[in-house]
Amino acid sequence: MDGTELAGQILYTWLTLVFGLILLPSAFGVSLGISEIYMKILVKTLEWATLRIETGVAKQSALKNSASVGIIQRDESPMEKGLSGLRGRDFELSDVFYFSKKGLEAIVEDEVTQRFSSEELVSWNLLTRTNVNFQYVSPRLTAVWVLGVIVRYCVLLPLRLTLAFIGISLFVIGTTLVGQLPRNRLKNLLSELVHLTCCRICVRALSGTIHYHNRQYRPQKGGICVANHTSPIDVLILTTDGCYTMVGQVHGGLMGIIQRAMVKACPHVWFERSEMKDRHLVIKRLKEHIAHKKELPILIFPEGTCINNTSVMMFKKGSFEIGGTIHPVAIKYNPQFGDAFWNSSKYNIVSYLLRVMTSWAIVCDVWYMPPMTREEGEDAVQFANRVKSAIAVQGGLTELPWDGGLKRAKVKDAFKEEQQKNYSKMIVGNGSLKSELD
Amino acid sequence: MGSRASTLLRDEELEEIKKETGFSHSQITRLYSRFTSLDKGENGTLSREDFQRIPELAINPLGDRIINAFFPEGEDQVNFRGFMRTLAHFRPIEDNEKSKDVNGPEPLNSRSNKLHFAFRLYDLDKDDKISRDELLQGKAQLLPVEDRGGRLGQCKVLRMMVGVNISDEQLGSIADRTIQEADQDGDSAISFTEFVKVLEKVDVEQKMSIRFLH
Numbered sequence: 097m098d099g100t101e102l103a104g105q106i107l108y109t110w111l112t113l114v115f116g117l118i119l120l121p122s123a124f125g126v127s128l129g130i131s132e133i134y135m136k137i138l139v140k141t142l143e144w145a146t147l148r149i150e151t152g153v154a155k156q157s158a159l160k161n162s163a164s165v166g167i168i169q170r171d172e173s174p175m176e177k178g179l180s181g182l183r184g185r186d187f188e189l190s191d192v193f194y195f196s197k198k199g200l201e202a203i204v205e206d207e208v209t210q211r212f213s214s215e216e217l218v219s220w221n222l223l224t225r226t227n228v229n230f231q232y233v234s235p236r237l238t239a240v241w242v243l244g245v246i247v248r249y250c251v252l253l254p255l256r257l258t259l260a261f262i263g264i265s266l267f268v269i270g271t272t273l274v275g276q277l278p279r280n281r282l283k284n285l286l287s288e289l290v291h292l293t294c295c296r297i298c299v300r301a302l303s304g305t306i307h308y309h310n311r312q313y314r315p316q317k318g319g320i321c322v323a324n325h326t327s328p329i330d331v332l333i334l335t336t337d338g339c340y341t342m343v344g345q346v347h348g349g350l351m352g353i354i355q356r357a358m359v360k361a362c363p364h365v366w367f368e369r370s371e372m373k374d375r376h377l378v379i380k381r382l383k384e385h386i387a388h389k390k391e392l393p394i395l396i397f398p399e400g401t402c403i404n405n406t407s408v409m410m411f412k413k414g415s416f417e418i419g420g421t422i423h424p425v426a427i428k429y430n431p432q433f434g435d436a437f438w439n440s441s442k443y444n445i446v447s448y449l450l451r452v453m454t455s456w457a458i459v460c461d462v463w464y465m466p467p468m469t470r471e472e473g474e475d476a477v478q479f480a481n482r483v484k485s486a487i488a489v490q491g492g493l494t495e496l497p498w499d500g501g502l503k504r505a506k507v508k509d510a511f512k513e514e515q516q517k518n519y520s521k522m523i524v525g526n527g528s529l530k531s532e533l534d
Numbered sequence: 535m536g537s538r539a540s541t542l543l544r545d546e547e548l549e550e551i552k553k554e555t556g557f558s559h560s561q562i563t564r565l566y567s568r569f570t571s572l573d574k575g576e577n578g579t580l581s582r583e584d585f586q587r588i589p590e591l592a593i594n595p596l597g598d599r600i601i602n603a604f605f606p607e608g609e610d611q612v613n614f615r616g617f618m619r620t621l622a623h624f625r626p627i628e629d630n631e632k633s634k635d636v637n638g639p640e641p642l643n644s645r646s647n648k649l650h651f652a653f654r655l656y657d658l659d660k661d662d663k664i665s666r667d668e669l670l671q672g673k674a675q676l677l678p679v680e681d682r683g684g685r686l687g688q689c690k691v692l693r694m695m696v697g698v699n700i701s702d703e704q705l706g707s708i709a710d711r712t713i714q715e716a717d718q719d720g721d722s723a724i725s726f727t728e729f730v731k732v733l734e735k736v737d738v739e740q741k742m743s744i745r746f747l748h
Binding site: 138171197205206500506 | 551561564565568571572585587588589590592593594595596597599600621624651652655658678691692694696697698699700706708712715725729730733737738741742744745746747
């Protein structure tokens with residue numbers, strides 16, 4: 097009897113604390129400063145750990161951790177220089193050297209496949225999962241690591257799970273209730289309140305620290321918001337600061353429930369799987385949506401898949417054919433506190449969320465950027481590339497022309513054919529190339 | 535929760551690879567990281583598909599021949615030792631190595647071994663000769679018995695490099711010219727010695743070396 101009473105008391109105090117310190121402030125968008133204190137302690141601890149590792153490693157061996165440097169220095173010379181050629185020079189037996197060198201360089205280190213796995217850290221952040229090149233240094237460091245494990249799994253994880261549960265339940269209930277109202281201003285206001293409160297609770301469920309920059313450029317009604325994609329959490333991060341219209345596929349399970357609830361309160365655009373394949377249908381519906389200029393901005397991730405936040409890959413042109421004003425947003429996570437990248441081939445969504453909830457925190461910067469529109473004589477692809485460059489520059493990410501779809505699909509033959517064509521031009525000169533009609 | 539490949543590189547194995555290939559400790563560790571990241575099946579070996587997943591390699595005209603160079607005769611999997619052995623061909627030649635081990639086996643990245651690597655890219659049937667039988671498939675088989683004048687067997691490899699942009703006749707004449715210049719013993723094929731002779735003025739060390747960082 098005593099045991100259950102005690103457990104009951106603890107649970108009661110726990111819930112009151114959670115309610116008072118986290119839920120209420122979330123509703124009003126106020127912060128009590130607890131997370132800031134936590135972050136400060138965390139930063140100090142990690143700095144201490146880094147120092148210990150550096151002194152420890154210097155004592156033991158000269159094993160430099162060159163995670164930020166590549167394995168090789170690539171030879172970036174183009175085909176003409178690599179083949180020591182001017183146009184019209186003949187084929188030589190040594191030409192094969194150039195291709196084999198390029199091939200081997202790609203095997204050792206290539207620009208694309210590394211983007212589909214988590215970024216390597218420069219210094220260890222006391223999480224086993226990032227411990228790739230780091231060795232045992234000292235007992236004190238190990239003790240701190242053990243303490244870290246206890247704190248993360250026994251204190252933070254239950255708290256975060258509670259918050260996540262509360263957040264999602266409130267969201268579903270709230271939106272369903274608001275959905276009962278007729279479509280008027282009150283409904284929109286309440287819907288916004290529910291969205292924002294629940295998102296803030298969920299962000300606290302991840303110990304998220306988000307810095308928003310340039311808030312004067314926040315996406316406006318009737319526009320399209322475009323951002324780089326790293327994980328499903330991106331959505332959460334953006335919706336904490338404003339309401340958007342979501343676009344996406346209809347899912348089953350818990351996601352499906354959330355989607356159906358959301359759409360009652362506020363008109364999101366959900367597609368059936370079969371409809372997604374029909375690009376024109378998708379574009380048509382989105383065009384209709386922004387035509388009124390009174391709807392919330394649409395949120396789209398043009399990369400189409402999650403990339404590891406070190407680079408921005410090809411933006412699919414579909415989003416840029418809709419018209420309207422594009423509001424680019426750059427999101428950059430700080431990997432030191434927790435890895436936000438979802439490697440969907442390695443982890444399913446549940447393992448991923450658990451990993452995120454047992455990290456230290458999710459820290460990121462969000463930059464809102466001035467709106468962009470398609471210029472005269474610019475086609476969708478060029479416009480997409482222009483927006484992509486802007487986002488890459490703002491977020492400090494590298495820019496790649498490769499398609500994020502290469503995560504799962506094979507590269508198109510057209511690229512190989514282009515290489516072959518260039519080489520052929522070199523060995524026979526332009527005029528005597530076999531024409532395609534032959 | 536997900537788990538990383540649990541096969542770690544043992545120290546003895548590392549030492550053996552260091553001796554055989556000449557890579558440094560840290561280079562081998564980093565290349566092992568790369569090997570495991572390519573190994574999607576997490577079974578300690580790479581298959582041809584694992585290589586083809588690298589886009590920059592897939593668009594290389596000689597991609598398939600290069601991938602083939604990693605796999606020993608008739609095998610479909612390559613382990614880390616084999617991977618390193620092939621990569622070692624592309625290690626730069628360092629001056630202090632030239633006078634090192636006169637009695638030991640030739641280092642994998644010697645000029646001769648680099649040329650051997652390139653020769654094997656051409657020599658499709660591995661008979662130590664680049665011969666006419668390694669020709670454009672199909673067309674050669676339909677020809678009558680008459681000798682077509684010693685075409686270079688690398689035509690197939692040539693075809694890989696140029697794609698559809700050059701006609702068979704033109705490609706054939708390019709091959710004819712190349713083999714004429716190289717062939718010395720008149721057997722209408724290029725042996726390894728003849729291959730080396732043709733390339734004696736080429737800076738093989740620079741063209742077939744990758745700058746590895748420490």
